[in-house]
Amino acid sequence: MPDHPEDQPPDCPHCGHTVTAISVVGPTEAYVSPCGCEIAPGLLATGFEP
Numbered sequence: 001m002p003d004h005p006e007d008q009p010p011d012c013p014h015c016g017h018t019v020t021a022i023s024v025v026g027p028t029e030a031y032v033s034p035c036g037c038e039i040a041p042g043l044l045a046t047g048f049e050p
């Protein structure tokens with residue numbers, strides 16, 4: 001039985017590293033920490049408030 005999978009942080013879609021923070025720098029640009037890959041805002045930011 002899964003152990004609260006919704007509580008786990010997302011994985012980076014590029015490198016698979018666990019994402020601990022998302023920095024949105026524009027309407028179509030965002031960077032995840034700590035790996036630093038660029039992603040589309042909203043892709044991982046469930047519940048993120050600008």
Ligand SMILES: [Zn+2]
Binds near residue numbers: 013015017037
């Ligand atoms: Zn990455």
